[in-house]
Amino acid sequence: MAIDPVVYFFGFGLIAGLLRADLRLPGPVYDALSFLLLLSIGLKGGVELARHGSSELLLQSVAVVGMGVLLPLLAFPVLRGLGRLDRSDAASIAAHYGSVSVGTFAVAVSWLASRGIAHEPYLALFVVLLEVPAIIVGILLARGWQSDLDWRDMGRELFLGRSVLLLGGGLMIGALAGGEALAPLEPVFVDAFKGVLALFLLEMGLIAAARLGPLRQHGLFIVVFAVLWPLFSAGVGILLGHLLGLSPGGVTILATLAASASYIAVPAAMRIALPNANPSLSLAASLGLTFPFNILFGIPLYAEFAQRLGGS
Amino acid sequence: MAIDPVVYFFGFGLIAGLLRADLRLPGPVYDALSFLLLLSIGLKGGVELARHGSSELLLQSVAVVGMGVLLPLLAFPVLRGLGRLDRSDAASIAAHYGSVSVGTFAVAVSWLASRGIAHEPYLALFVVLLEVPAIIVGILLARGWQSDLDWRDMGRELFLGRSVLLLGGGLMIGALAGGEALAPLEPVFVDAFKGVLALFLLEMGLIAAARLGPLRQHGLFIVVFAVLWPLFSAGVGILLGHLLGLSPGGVTILATLAASASYIAVPAAMRIALPNANPSLSLAASLGLTFPFNILFGIPLYAEFAQRLGGS
Amino acid sequence: MAIDPVVYFFGFGLIAGLLRADLRLPGPVYDALSFLLLLSIGLKGGVELARHGSSELLLQSVAVVGMGVLLPLLAFPVLRGLGRLDRSDAASIAAHYGSVSVGTFAVAVSWLASRGIAHEPYLALFVVLLEVPAIIVGILLARGWQSDLDWRDMGRELFLGRSVLLLGGGLMIGALAGGEALAPLEPVFVDAFKGVLALFLLEMGLIAAARLGPLRQHGLFIVVFAVLWPLFSAGVGILLGHLLGLSPGGVTILATLAASASYIAVPAAMRIALPNANPSLSLAASLGLTFPFNILFGIPLYAEFAQRLGGS
Amino acid sequence: MSPLHTRCLLTIVCEALLEPRVEADLTRLGAQGWTATPVRGRGDHGSREGHWENDGNVRLEVVCSHELAERIATHLHERYYSNYAMVCWLAEVKVLRPEKF
Amino acid sequence: MSPLHTRCLLTIVCEALLEPRVEADLTRLGAQGWTATPVRGRGDHGSREGHWENDGNVRLEVVCSHELAERIATHLHERYYSNYAMVCWLAEVKVLRPEKF
Amino acid sequence: MSPLHTRCLLTIVCEALLEPRVEADLTRLGAQGWTATPVRGRGDHGSREGHWENDGNVRLEVVCSHELAERIATHLHERYYSNYAMVCWLAEVKVLRPEKF
Ligand SMILES: Nc1ncnc2c1ncn2[C@@H]1O[C@H](COP(=O)(O)O)[C@@H](O)[C@H]1O
Ligand SMILES: Nc1ncnc2c1ncn2[C@@H]1O[C@H](COP(=O)(O)O)[C@@H](O)[C@H]1O
Ligand SMILES: Nc1ncnc2c1ncn2[C@@H]1O[C@H](COP(=O)(O)O)[C@@H](O)[C@H]1O
Ligand code: NA
Ligand code: NA
C-alpha cells in the first residue's frame, strides 16, 4: 500500500536539510506545532479514556511502566559491554531508548488510521506513562542512589516538563469534558491534526538531517544500535501487548512506543542530571537514525508482526 | 449543565502556572492567537451588523458608550474612599474596570452558543465602543482637563491600538464583504474560533497565575473589589440591556462586558498616561481575579439573572 | 460583481499601515503564513500535475521559461533608456518584474474560484518555472558573463531558496502522494487556504504601506513603470497563454504571473549579486505599487481580456 | 590597518512600551542610529519576562560621542527613571568611521 | 550633568537550558538585576542554532561591582565550564546610579 | 580568584541577509566562536525593522585578540561598507580563559 503522505514531508525535510537549504520554520512556530500535537493527542486519549476506562487498564498501565523500567536496564549493559561507552553515555542512551517519541507515536496512529486498522483509542495514556520511568532508571544507572543529585528539583523537571504536562493536561481535559462538549474544538485539535503532523515532520526532517553529521564521528556501533535495538524493543512491546490482550493495532502502537527513542524530554533531563554525557551522541542516534528508521520501516514491520501474532 | 470545555483550558493553565511549570507558548504565538480572536470577533460582528443594523442600534450604541463613561466615574470614589488608593491608582483601576476584556466576551459568546441561547449577533460592536471611553475618563480623573498630556499622541494610541483596530477592521470587512463572500474564510475565522479560544485561555491561565502573587501584597480591599465590583457593574449592564430591549442572551453579553475588566489595551494606555499608577496592582485585580471570576462564576450568574428578568 | 474579500484584508492592512498603526503580526507568524501558502499551492499543483501531466505540458513549460527570459530582456532597455537608471538598478528591476509574486498568483486563483471560472489546475508549476530565469538574466545584464560572481554559490541561493523549494517540494509531494492520500491534510492545506491568504494579505498591506514612502524619492518614471509595465507584460502573457491553448482561466493566471513582480526571492538574490543596486527602489515599485495594482485592478482586467480572446 | 577612533556605547534597557518614545528622544537629541533588541530581565521593578503584551523589555544600543551619550543618559534619568523600569550604562568603544557616530 | 560611576558589565553566554540555574546562582551571589536575550552561536561545543527545543543559547548581562562580577565568573567557571557550552567576559562601564548596581 | 586576561569584543551589526557570508569570513580569518542575535535598528540606510523577509539586522559578537578584531573590522570595511547596512565597534573586555579567545 502507498506510503503515508506525512512521511513524504519528513523525507522532504530530510533532503532539504542534507542540501543545507534554509527551510526552517521559526522556533516559535515549531514550538506551537509540537504544543498542538501533544495537546491534541492528550485530548483525544482523554475522551476515550473516560469512555473505555476499566480496571483492566490499571493492570495494563502497571505492566507498561514495568516495560519502561526494564528496557533501559537491558540496554545499559549492551551499550557498556558491546559499545564500550562510558557510564554516563551508556546510561543516557539507555534512558533515551527506554522513553518514547511522541512524533513516532503520532505517525503510527496516522498510519493505522489510513489503513483502517483499529486500536484501543486510549493508548495516549501509555505515552505519558512511558516518558519518565526510563529517565529515572538512567540517572540511577549513572549516579547510583547515593548521588548528590537534587531529586526534588529533578522531579519538578520530569513531571512538570512540557510533554508530560501537555499530554497529561490534555488527557484530563478530554476525560472531564467528554467528546460531545469538545466537538466545537475539533477543527483545531482533530481535523487539523494530520496537517500539523505533516508540518512537524517536515521540521523534524530538517533537524534529523543536521544530526546525521555528528553520527559519523561516533563510529559504527551507535549506528547499528540505533537500528537493531528498536527491533529488539519492538519485540518486547509486541509480546507485552499480546500478553495484555491488546488488538493488533494496539500491539503495533505499543511496539512502536517501545522501539521509539525520546528526543525532547530525555535530552533536556540528561543535560542537567548527567552533564558529562555527550548530548550529540544520543541525539544523533535517536533523532538522526531511530526516528527515521521507525517511521519509514519500523511501523509497517511492527504492524505486520502484530497482525500475524493476532491472527494466530 | 456541564462546564464549557474552554474553561478547563483556563483552569489547566492556571494550575500549571501555580505549579510554576513552563507551559508558555512563545510570545509570537500568543500574539497570533489574540490577533485571530479579535479579527474573528470583528468579522462575525460585521456580517451581522450589515444584516441587522438599524436606527435602534444607534440609540443602543449611545447608551452603551454612556455606560462606559458612567462605570469608571462610579468606581473612582469607591476606590479612593473605601480603598484609600491614591489618585492615579484609583483612576487607573477605574479605567480598567470601565473598559472591557475581549477574552471574557469570547467566553460568554461560547457559553451561550453551547447552551443554544440566542443573542443579538452584532454585539461585537459594543466591545469596540466600550474599549476607549473609560480610558479617557480615567485619565481625566487623574490628571484633569488642564494636564500637559499630549492628547493627540494619546488619541493615536487609543484609536489606533491593536484591539480597537482589529475589532473595528474586522467589523468593517465583515459588513462590506457579507457572510456569503466570507464563507471560504470560515475554516480559519469561524470553525477554528473555539479551538483558538481554548489555546488563548490556556495562556491566560498561565499569565493569571503569575499575577496572583503580587495580589497578596496589595491587601484585602483590592481582592474584595475585584470580585464585588463586577457583580455591581453586571447589575448595571443587566438593567441597561433590559431597558434597551435586548434578548436575555444579549443582556448576558452586555452584563459580562460591564463586569469584565481590560487587561490589554488599558494597561498599555495607563502606563503612558498615568505612569505613576502601579501597573501590577491593576493587573493583579483585573487579570488575576476578575477574569477568572467572570469566566468561572460570573457568566452563568449573569445569564441566570438576565433570563429571569427576561422571563418576567 | 463583488470584490474578493481577501482584497479587503489587503486594503485594511494598507490603511492601517498608512495611519502608522502597529498591526504587525510577529515575524515568525508572517513566516509561517508564507510557508503555508507556498506549500499549499505546491501540494495542490502537484496533485493536479500527476493527474493531468502530459507531453503538451513540457512544451508549455519551455515556452513559459522562455517568457521568463524574454520579459527582463525587454524591460531592461526601457529602464535604461526611458528611466535613465544606472545599469545595476535597471537590471535589478528587470529581474523583479521578470520573476513572479506568489501572493499575486494566490489572489488570482482565489478570484477565479470565487467566480467559478475554471483554469488548468497545474499552473502552480509555472510559478516555480518563472521564479529563477529572470534573476539569472538580471545578473547577466548587470555583470556580463565574465564577472567574478561565484555562480555555484548563487545557484544554491536560487534553486535552494525558500520559495522555489517549498513550491517544488509541495509539487513533488502532491504528485507522489495523490489527492486521495492527502485528503486528511486538507483542513490545513486546502480549507484554511483562503483564511491564511487573508491574513497574509493583511500583512502585505502593512508592508506595502511602508514601501510607499521611499517611492516619493524616486520620481515619476518608476511610478509610471510600475503600473504600465504590468499591463504590457500581461499582454505578453495573454498572447502566450492563447497560443498555448490555455483556457480563459489559465490565460488569466499566466497573464497575472507575467504582470506580477517578485518581492521576496528576487530582492534577496539581487542584494547579494548586485549589491550596488538600490533595494528600496525596486521594492517600492514591486511591492508598493505593482502588487496592489495587480490585485485591485489588474486581475479583473486580465481576466476580461482573456475571456474576450477565448470567446472569439 | 585603518586608525580607530574612540566613541561611547550607550546601552539602554527599558520597558518595551517605551521604545517609540525613547527612540523619538534619541532622534531629537541627535543620535544618528541605534540597534534594538527585544530582551527580558529582572530588576527593582520585578521580573519582566516578555510573556505577553506589555511585559517585555527592549535593549537599545547607541554608538555616539561621549558628550551625546551623557546627554541622553541624563535626559532618560530625568524623564523616565522615577516611573518606569529602566537602566542604562555607558562604555568606551573604538570605531573605524568617526564621522558616522 | 550627573556624575558617572564605574561598574562592571558581566556578559554570560550559555546553553538556554541552564538559564534558570544560572539565574538562581546570580540571585544567590547577590546580583540585583540582569537582562536576558535569546541568542545563537558557535564555539568549541559546535554550532548552537536555537532551531529547536534545547539547541539555543541565552545571553545574560549583569551590571554590578567588579568584585561581584569576578565572583560570579569564577563560580560559573568552576560549576559549569567543564560540562556545558558557556563563555563569559567582563567590561568596564559607567552608570548614573551607583547604589543600584 | 582566577586571573583575568585582556581581549577584544568586536560587535558587528549588519543586514541579516549577510549573516552566512560574514560568518564564513569570521571562520576564514580565524575567529573561534561568536554569538549572534537577531536585532532591529536605524542608521544611514534607514529603518530596518525586521518585519519581513530581508528587512532585519543581525548582531554578531566575537571575543578575540585585538589584532584579529582589527583585522576582521578592516576586512568588513573593505568588503561590505560601501554597499550594505553595517556598523561595527570594538571594546576591551576581560576573560578567564585566554587560550580560548
Ligand atoms: N544590574 C542589572 N544588570 C543588567 N540589567 C539590569 C540590571 N538591573 C536591571 N536591569 C534591566 O533593566 C530592567 C529594568 O530594571 P529595573 O528598573 O531595576 O526594574 C530590568 O528588567 C532588566 O532587564
Ligand atoms: N569567541 C567567542 N566570542 C563570542 N561568543 C562566543 C565565543 N566563543 C563562544 N561563544 C558563545 O558561547 C557559546 C558556547 O561556547 P563554547 O562553550 O565554546 O561552545 C557559543 O555557542 C557562542 O554563543
Ligand atoms: N550609531 C549607531 N549605534 C548603534 N547601532 C547603529 C548605529 N548606526 C547604525 N547602527 C546599526 O547598524 C545598522 C546599519 O547601519 P547603517 O549602515 O548606518 O544603516 C542599523 O540598522 C543599526 O542597527
Ligand atoms: Na522506547
Ligand atoms: Na467593564
Ligand code: NA
Ligand atoms: Na512577472
